Amino acid sequence: xxxxxxxxxxxxxxxxxxxxxxxxxxxxxxxxxxxxxxxxxxxxxxxxxxxxxxxxxxxxxxxxxxxxxxxxxxxxxxxxxxxxxxxxxxxxxxxxxxxxxxxxxxxxxxxxxxxxxxxxxxxxxxxxxxxxxxxxxxxxxxxxxxxxxxxxxxxxxxxxxxxxxxxxxxxxxxxxxxxxxxxxxxxxxxxxxxxxxxxxxxxxxxxxxxxxxxxxxxxxxxxxxxxxxxxxxxxxxxxxxxxxxxxxxxxxxxxxxxxxxxxxxxxxxxxxxxxxxxxxxxxxxxxxxxxxxxxxxxxxxxxxxxxxxxxxx
Numbered sequence: 150x151x152x153x154x155x156x157x158x159x160x161x162x163x164x165x166x167x168x169x170x171x172x173x174x175x176x177x178x179x180x181x182x183x184x185x186x187x188x189x190x191x192x193x194x195x196x197x198x199x200x201x202x203x204x205x206x207x208x209x210x211x212x213x214x215x216x217x218x219x220x221x222x223x224x225x226x227x228x229x230x231x232x233x234x235x236x237x238x239x240x241x242x243x244x245x246x247x248x249x250x251x252x253x254x255x256x257x258x259x260x261x262x263x264x265x266x267x268x269x270x271x272x273x274x275x276x277x278x279x280x281x282x283x284x285x286x287x288x289x290x291x292x293x294x295x296x297x298x299x300x301x302x303x304x305x306x307x308x309x310x311x312x313x314x315x316x317x318x319x320x321x322x323x324x325x326x327x328x329x330x331x332x333x334x335x336x337x338x339x340x341x342x343x344x345x346x347x348x349x350x351x352x353x354x355x356x357x358x359x360x361x362x363x364x365x366x367x368x369x370x371x372x373x374x375x376x377x378x379x380x381x382x383x384x385x386x387x388x389x390x391x392x393x394x395x396x397x398x399x400x401x402x403x404x405x406x407x408x409x410x411x412x413x414x415x416x417x418x419x420x421x422x423x424x425x426x427x428x429x430x431x432x433x434x435x436x437x438x439x440x441x442x443x444x445x446x447x448x449x450x451x452x453x454x455x456x457x458x459x460x461x462x
Contacts, residue, residue: 150228150229150251150252150253151251151252151253151278151279151372151373152225152228152252152253152255152276152277152278153252153253153254153255153277153278153279153280153281153372154191154255154257154271154277154279154280154281154347155167155254155255155256155257155280155281155283156257156258156259156261156280156281156282156283156341157257157258157282157283157284157285158258158284158285158290158309158331158334158337158338159258159290159294159297159316159331160285160290160293160294160297161283161284161285161290161354162283162285162354162357163256163258163283164256165357165388165390165393166281166283166352166357166365166368167184167254167256168181168184168388168393169361169365169384169385169388170249170254170365170368170369170384171184171388172383172384172387172388173245173246173249173369173374173376173380173381173384174244174245174246174249174380175246175383175384175387177387178387178388178392178396179387179388180396181393181396181397181402182396182400182401182402189224189255189256190255190256190257190258190326191217191221191255191256191257191258191259191271191329192257192258192259192316192317192326192327192328192329193326193327194206194325194326194327196220196224197213197216197217197220197327200219200220200223200224201216201219201220205327206323210318210327210328213327213328214264214270214328215264215265215266217270217271217272217327218264218268218269218270218271218272218273218275218276221271221272221276221277222272222275222276224276225253225272225275225276228253245376245380248374248375248376249374249376251374252372252373252374254372257271257329258316258329258331259271259329259330259331260330260331260332260336260337260340260341261340261341261344261346262330262332262340269344269346270330273346273347274346274347277346277347278347279347279348279349279350279371279372280341280347280348280349280350281349281350281352281368281371281372282338282341282342282349282350282351282352283352283353283354283357284338284351284352284353284354284446285353285354285355286354286355286420286421286423286443286448287309287334287435287439287443287448288423288427288432288435288436288448289354289420289421289422289423290305290309290334291305291306291309291423291427291431291435292305292422292423292426292427294308294309302426302427302431303431306431306434306435306438308331309333309334309435309438309439310333310334310434310438310439311332311333312332312333312336313330313332314330314331314332314333315328315329315330315331316328316329316331317329318330333438333439334438334439334442335438335439335441335442338442338446339442342445350367350368350371351446352364352367352368353446353447354420355420355421358419358420359420361385362378362381362382362385365381365384365385366378366381369381432451436450436451
């Protein structure tokens with residue numbers, strides 16, 4: 150078996166990629182509210198509580214972080230035992246779903262950080278075999294993040310620029326998940342790209358949007374999952390944005406944060422939408438904050454942003 154992190158700064162396409170994978174080997178679209186629980190998310194309190202045998206809410210965020218590597222090591226052993234049991238019972242087979250089931254894809258919005266004792270928060274190579282980093286143009290992330298958080302776009306831009314940015318890190322109330330240290334948008338992506346504990350494949354949302362089948366195929370090849378072009382094409386149809394939005398409208402989506410009102414989790418699902426959503430000032434702020442990482446990932450600066458960068462040099 151293999152354990153692969155699906156890492157991304159929030160609102161970069163992690164859920165879409167997971168749904169594409171969940172639709173492999175199916176004869177009808179997967180229920181968006183039935184993504185396999187075994188995959189899970191790194192910030193799950195349930196994972197922590199069941200592994201540690203006490204409630205994570207009794208600890209501070211920092212205390213939880215020091216124990217999280219052990220949680221993932223325990224979860225890896227648990228998953229390997231389940232895979233071994235399936236093989237012993239000859240239930241695995243050689244169909245697409247079985248081959249996908251040999252890989253543990255786990256979502257994470259945590260930056261790659263190291264605890265004071267020197268251990269990676271996510272357990273390093275003792276837990277994961279590899280990681281897939283999903284990135285998205287920060288100018289598209291900002292309005293999507295604002296919609297997700299119920300904030301203004303300016304507020305989302307502020308969060309993306311904070312070196313100590315975090316999800317679920319409120320000091321006076323317990324969030325539904327463990328704290329996720331995002332850092333800034335640039336620092337988050339740099340943390341995954343620059344670590345040397347596990348190999349990383351970088352996937353751009355824009356490539357997934359433009360050529361979903363080819364990009365998904367590359368992801369699966371990196372993960373060591375053999376599938377046919379027909380399997381991939383069917384999964385792409387089943388996880389089309391129109392299908393996902395229709396399901397959410399019909400029955401909601403359990404991964405949407407509480408108290409969302411009428412805001413949808415699956416919003417526009419396009420690339421480049423920032424051009425008609427952001428003001429010139431917001432574009433300038435994002436590009437000033439993140440120009441080096443944007444260029445590293447292949448996101449061209451606007452004419453104004455490029456001019457400002459040349460002035461700074």
